[in-house]
Amino acid sequence: MKISLIGGKRPKTAPGFSLMEMLIVVTLFSLSMLIVAQTFTSFNQLHRKIANRAIVSQDLRFAMELLVRAARNRPISYATTPAPRSSVLYLMQASGVEMQFKRSVVGEALCADLPTVACLLLSTDGGTTWVPITGKRINVEQFDVYVRPDVSPFELSGGAYPNDTQPFVTFNIRMRYMAERVKEQETLQSQTTVSSRVYFR
Amino acid sequence: MLRTHRLPGQTLIELLIASAVIVTGLFAASSLVFSNLQLSDRDADEVVAVNLAREGVELAKQVRDSNWLGGLSFDQGLRTGTDYSATPRWNGSAAVQSVVFDFTANDINATQAIVRRSTDLATPDFYTQSDPTAPVTPWRRLVIFHPICDTAGGLTYLNDGLDCGADPTVGIRVESRIEWLRKGRTSVRTIYEDLFDWR
Numbered sequence: 395m396k397i398s399l400i401g402g403k404r405p406k407t408a409p410g411f412s413l414m415e416m417l418i419v420v421t422l423f424s425l426s427m428l429i430v431a432q433t434f435t436s437f438n439q440l441h442r443k444i445a446n447r448a449i450v451s452q453d454l455r456f457a458m459e460l461l462v463r464a465a466r467n468r469p470i471s472y473a474t475t476p477a478p479r480s481s482v483l484y485l486m487q488a489s490g491v492e493m494q495f496k497r498s499v500v501g502e503a504l505c506a507d508l509p510t511v512a513c514l515l516l517s518t519d520g521g522t523t524w525v526p527i528t529g530k531r532i533n534v535e536q537f538d539v540y541v542r543p544d545v546s547p548f549e550l551s552g553g554a555y556p557n558d559t560q561p562f563v564t565f566n567i568r569m570r571y572m573a574e575r576v577k578e579q580e581t582l583q584s585q586t587t588v589s590s591r592v593y594f595r
Numbered sequence: 596m597l598r599t600h601r602l603p604g605q606t607l608i609e610l611l612i613a614s615a616v617i618v619t620g621l622f623a624a625s626s627l628v629f630s631n632l633q634l635s636d637r638d639a640d641e642v643v644a645v646n647l648a649r650e651g652v653e654l655a656k657q658v659r660d661s662n663w664l665g666g667l668s669f670d671q672g673l674r675t676g677t678d679y680s681a682t683p684r685w686n687g688s689a690a691v692q693s694v695v696f697d698f699t700a701n702d703i704n705a706t707q708a709i710v711r712r713s714t715d716l717a718t719p720d721f722y723t724q725s726d727p728t729a730p731v732t733p734w735r736r737l738v739i740f741h742p743i744c745d746t747a748g749g750l751t752y753l754n755d756g757l758d759c760g761a762d763p764t765v766g767i768r769v770e771s772r773i774e775w776l777r778k779g780r781t782s783v784r785t786i787y788e789d790l791f792d793w794r
Contacts, residue, residue, distance in 0.1 A: 433621070433625075437624070437625070437628050440628055440632060441628065441631075444631055444632055444635045447635050447638075447639055448635065448638070451638055451639050451642050454642055455642055458646060462649075478687075478688070478689030478717065479687065479689075479717060479718060536719070536720065538687075538718075538719070538720075538721075540687045540718075540721075542691070542692050542693065543692045543693065544692070547664055555664075557692070557693075558661055558664040558665035558666075559657075559661050559664070559692060559693040560657050560660035560661045560663075560664060562653065562654070562657045562694070564650070564685070564687060564721075566687075566720060566721060566722070568720065582639055582642065582643075583643070583720060584642055584643045584646045584647075585643075585646060585647065585650065585721070585722045586646035586647070586649050586650045586653070587649075587650040587653045587654055587657075587685070588649075588653050589653045589654070589656045589657035589660060590660075593660070593663075593794075595664055
């Protein structure tokens, strides 16, 4: 190819691209790269959201099953009158020591988690020691326990039983996966009820 | 500007094929992502649905057990004549100390079958079917108490409108059905449990 070094006119037959062609190509390429990058980013974000949702769903399922099993097989402790709505569940173990489930305060050291997280705690020694039962970055935003009846139907009072209602407990739990980006955080709320299988009468 | 015919480059067909390959790849990747998202939605919904369905069964069990404590017939409150389709009246309120079933609903499309979410400060976000003022959720629940009759041919399970007659009713098959609508698609989950009068 013959190259002119003195800025002379290019021969009409010389191959190459004009400035306009180059500009158009660069613009189109940049645009397509931008679209691809955006798509990649949003797909990545979506994937993380899905993964976070799977984690929160798994944790909620686990916690709910643990609570249901505990409340089904152990009698409710009426040592203190249950509040209409509480964030602590008191059950009685065969050993005579209470089993308790409660929502921690936000950032509680027992959770060993982020300072913005409240976890679900379990104690099998009457509230002396606690262990978290929810995973890392799972923030228990709501843990409501509804115990009914509020007086034990199994304990005589004045020679008679105070009521004929089999104890049952309703749990309403909302959990959030605390991803670093708020957009990737996922929340799940569920409610279930369990009727006690303890028959003292 | 003129260009010679001998210049190398892509023909239109080549360009079209390349574009088609890229578009197909992107389409496949995006459909994977979106179906993953759809399945994840479904998984989260199933957690809620199964728990609500279990609640229906457990509340029925609670009524049976309370009947035992009160010395009543085990199925009292779990039928009205031969109407066995009901919705639980349980809203978490402090005034409510036991469960009652409402037999107004005859199918899952009835108003009473709509599961609502309480906005009451005493029962925040409580899923209830007995507060008509609470905001609706996509969930619907109907609990059907099929009587189990002990007939000469074995156990039979009845539907609404039928009665065991002379045969003894030995139990109830609780059918707790949850239905929900997500992006125009209706899903159903049902839990069955047989409750017998074993005491």
